[in-house]
Amino acid sequence: MTAFVLVPGTHTGGWIWEDVAARLRESGAQAYPATLTGLGDRRHLAGPGTDLETHIEDLVQLIDHVDAPEVVIAGHGGGIVAALGAAGRRPERIARIVYVDTPVAQDGDPALALVPDRTLRERLTQSAGASGGDRRVSAPLLDEWHRFGSVAGVPVEALARLDLLSAPQPPATLTQPFRLPETLAGLPTTGVLCTANGSSIAMLQAVVGFGDPRFQALTDPRVGFFELDTGHWPMLSCPDELADVLLRAAAGEGHRLTATVDEKPAHLRPFLLDVPERPRERVGRVDLHLPDGDGPWPAVVLVHGGPVPADARPTPRDWPTLVGYARYVAGLGAVGGTVDHRLHDLSDYGRAAEDVAEAVELVRSDPRVDGERVALWYFSGGGLLSADLLPAPPPWLRCLAATYPVLAPLPNWGLADSRFRPAHMVRGAGQLPIVLTRVGLERPEIAATVEEFLTAAEDCGANVEVIDVPLGHHAFETIDHTEQAREAVERAVRSVLGHLRD
Incomplete structure (x- = not known):
C-alpha cells in the first residue's frame, strides 16, 4: 500500500x-x-x-x-x-x-x-x-x-x-x-x-x-x-x-522529456524558406543583413524570444529563424537586423529592453539606413519587450510585428507589476500598424496572452492585422515546413515591408 x-x-x-x-x-x-x-x-x-x-x-x-x-x-x-x-x-x-x-x-x-x-x-x-x-x-x-x-x-x-x-x-x-x-x-x-x-x-x-x-x-x-x-x-x-x-x-507513470543529443533541437533546424545569403556585418550585439545597392534603406529589427541561457551556442542572431527572416527582408530591399539581447532569466527583461533600444539606435544611425522608416519584429517571449513602444510609438516606428508572441507575463513569471504588459499597453498604440502572426497549435498558456491582447486591441480600435497559421506550432518556421506556413511568413513579410514603404 x-x-x-x-x-x-x-x-x-x-x-x-x-x-x-x-x-x-x-x-x-x-x-x-x-x-x-x-x-x-x-x-x-x-x-x-x-x-x-x-x-x-x-x-x-x-x-x-x-x-x-x-x-x-x-x-x-x-x-x-x-x-x-x-x-x-x-x-x-x-x-x-x-x-x-x-x-x-x-x-x-x-x-x-x-x-x-x-x-x-x-x-x-x-x-x-x-x-x-x-x-x-x-x-x-x-x-x-x-x-x-x-x-x-x-x-x-x-x-x-x-x-x-x-x-x-x-x-x-x-x-x-x-x-x-x-x-x-x-x-x-x-x-x-x-x-x-x-x-x-x-x-x-x-x-x-x-x-x-x-x-x-x-x-x-x-x-x-x-x-x-x-x-x-x-x-x-x-x-x-x-x-x-x-x-x-x-505507479511510475508520467511524460518523459527527451534529450536532443542525436538530433538538432527545433530552434536550430532549417528555416522553412530557401532564402539566399546576403552580405552580413556584425557590430557589437547586432548583425546587419544588407540589400543590394547603396540605400538608404528601411530596416526591420528582429527581436528574439527567451529566456535563453547565457552560454547557449549558437546565439540567437545565428538561429535559422532570425537569419532567415533577415535575409528575406534584405532580399526585398530592407536591412534585416538581428540582435543578441541579454534575456537570460525572467528577471532580465529590463536589461534586455535596454539592449534592444541600443540595437535600434545603432541600426537607425547607420548611414545606409533610413532611420525614419524602421519596424520592430518580436518573437515568442521577446513579445513582452514590445510594451516599451506601444504606449507612445515614436514617429520612426512604422510597424510593429509579433510572431507567436507572449503578450502578457505568465502568472508564474513574477512580472505582474512590471511594465512589460503589451496587452495593457496596446491601448496607447493609436493607429500604429501591428502585424501579429498567430499559430493554431499554440501552447494554451501563451495563446491566452494573445487573446487578452487582441481583446484589448479591439476595445481601443488598435490597427492590428492577424495572420493565422491554423496548423502551426510555436516556432513553426523550423518545425512546420508546410505551404500554409510558408504563405504565412511571406504574407507577414510583405505586410511589414509594405508599411515601411507607405
Missing part, C-alpha cells in the same frame, strides 16, 4: 489537502496531510526558534510514524523545501518526490526564493527580516493570493476559505537557507505542471532543447511530468484530477 505525505505551501496547512486526501483514501492508499509547526491548527506551537529545520523535523517524524513500506512525498509551492529536506533524511523510505506546481529548489536558496512574484517576495523578505522574536510574516490579503500563483479554477468559496484559514508564517521557515541533501540523488521525481499558471511540458522541452546543463537532469528516465489545466492551487480547483495524477505518479 502506498502512503502519501502531502506538504502544504507557505501560510497554509494540511487542511488544504483534505479533498485530495479523501480521494486517495477512497482508492485504497494512505494519505497524511501535514500541518507544519506554526501553521493551521498548530500555529500556537511556534516560537522564536521555529525555522526550516523545525519543519523538516516535523515531516521526518511523520514519515517515521507512517506504517507503509513506500512513501510518496508531495510538496506544493514553498512546501517543497521542507519536503526535500525530510526526504534527504529518510531516502530509504521515499518511493518518489512530487513537485506540485513548484520550481526546482536550488542549493542554498530559502523557501522565499520560490515565491514567483518579485514584489511579494521582496515584501515578505523585508517583513521576515524585521520580524524579531516571535513576530510572524503576515499572509497575503484576499486579493493578493494570485501573487503566489494563478487562482484560475479555484471556486470563490474555496478562495475565501484559503484566506480565512491561512496563518502568519514563522520568519525563519522562509529565510533559512536550504542545503540540498546529496542523499536525494537517484530518488524518482515527478513534476505536476499547472498550465494556467504558466508551466507546461512543451515549455520545459523547449528549455531542455537550448542545452542548458542545469536542465539536463530533467531528461533522466526517473523523472516524469503531468499537466493539469488549472492554476497554482490544484488541490482546491481540481482535487479529483490531482489525486489521480498522484496515484499515477506513484
